[in-house]
Amino acid sequence: MSAADILAYFQSLIPESISRLRELVEMESHSADKAAVDAIAAHLAALFENEGCRAEILSCPSRGNTLRASWRAGSKVVARPVLFLGHLDTVWPAGTISARPFRIENSRAFGPGVYDMKAGLLLSLLVSRALKEGKSSPGRDVFFLFTGDEEIGTAEGLPHLTQTARECAAVLCLEPPLAGGKAKTFRKGVGCFTIRVAGLSAHAGVEPEKGANAILEISRQVLRLHDLNDKGRGTTVTTGVIKGGTASNVVPAEAEAQVDVRVSSLEAGAAIEATIRGMQAFDPRCRLTVEGGLNRPPLERTPGVVELYHKARNAALELEMDLGEGSTGGGSDGSFTAAMGIPTLDGLGVEGGGAHAPDEYIEVGDIQRRAALLCRLLETIG
Ligand SMILES: [Zn+2]
The missing domain is CATH 3.30.70.360 (Alpha-Beta Plaits)
Incomplete structure (x- = not known):
């Protein structure tokens, strides 16, 4: 599919995407609320199954469960899988949604956890839809893994994460980008x-x-x-x-x-x-x-990280996006996979602002571009 076609494909899914995003934001999932995080994990598992993936709940004793979904490219595939990584939990306690309901204003979507990182979860569902419908053909298996305790250190999700990441060639982390939509190639x-x-x-x-x-x-x-x-x-x-x-x-x-x-x-x-x-x-x-x-650990800007970033930048150029890169003092689960020596590109979520702040939002018009970018990148990882 050409860059323009894949963009048009995701554009046609925008009304559905917005209602899905609303649903994910309204399913509050504070890190301290195991039942709530487990509920969104189970809900997403069913959604991934609908998109032709095999979904598994990887249980965590006291913190929110981890969700893993896998899309299989076929039995003859030799290339190692690519992992889309993120988290289900947010920093917002239950009830925040009543004080700050999901809303769309001036083409921005607001709501607790929308930017960090319910919009990233939406992107992963869109990618799985495109895989199912043959709009993206990466020629390799694709895994999706979301921990339930990232905002509080990932102590219980980490064993699940490392076990899945170990067999992967690259990790694409759907955390929010930096201001201006920049990818994160270095984290402290x-x-x-x-x-x-x-x-x-x-x-x-x-x-x-x-x-x-x-x-x-x-x-x-x-x-x-x-x-x-x-x-x-x-x-x-x-x-x-x-x-x-x-x-x-x-x-x-x-x-x-x-x-x-x-x-x-x-x-x-x-x-x-x-x-x-x-x-x-x-x-x-x-x-x-x-x-x-x-x-x-720090996410160090290794040659593998830089190479992955350049592939993403080239894929973005085809979509007439200028994908910058930058660094942050904040950590993420991508830091763990980078420290395992797996090329990891972070900050591939939807553009927006106000992470962990009451004015948190995403740019609705960026959803289809980001989904298209991820599909193109999948095909060019090599
Ligand atoms: Zn996050």
Whole structure:
């Protein structure tokens, strides 16, 4: 099919696409609500089955289930599969939809999770429709995998993801693009640490010298952590939460800090993890414990990532789209597949804005272009 034909094909599916998008947004799926995420997984499984895919629910004990769908190109295929990757969960608690119902205004669709990433789920359904109807013939199997706990670190979805990704030649991640519709060819790695101090409590007026002030200790540690920021290396260290103490007249025995860490390479991640884990108390009467670590590796801009991006850019040019590339400090499930050494191109979702914000939206006019781009890219991955 020519680029113009595939675009016209998806254009003809726009009314159906909008009602499907509304349905997916209205099925709220907050990461903390396992029943809700499981429900959207089951619903999508049925939709993928309708499009001729085999769908499986990969269960997760305490978090939302993972959904995997596979489209088989035939028994003689030798090329390794391509994986479309995304997540079912959103950051929005149940009930957000009543406060901010799905709506379309000035050719933008608004609603909780529409941009991150219900529109990406819609794109995957559109691709599966095109595969079923022979509008795209990639000559290889195509997998779709959506985790149910991406927004909270993908702890339970990760084993399912790595097992499926292992056999794939490339991963196309349907997360929202950057501003201007740019694909993401680099993401920082993300870590989270909790540092706790156990000191000694004492009366603040009678015998303060007997106390070991945990708040003072954690404050000194926070300053030390702040000094680990390294702009040249791309490392950021942010203490986002600090807690401690019980009353103003008590030398506090307990305090803790929660720290966000972002790194540009696995090497920088290992170095900073070792530094934080090795921190010692300034006051020898205080005991310091460190929990946590790097929970998402960086998505590094490897030659494989760049090659995939160039293929996407060429496919976009045929559709008269100028697909830029850029980097972000946020992590995604694409970071895991990239760290496995699988070429991964991220940010291939529908253009929009306001991820994790109340004004979240997508550009309705971008849906057919993105679906067409994905189909063309599938055929040219090689
Ligand atoms: Zn996302």
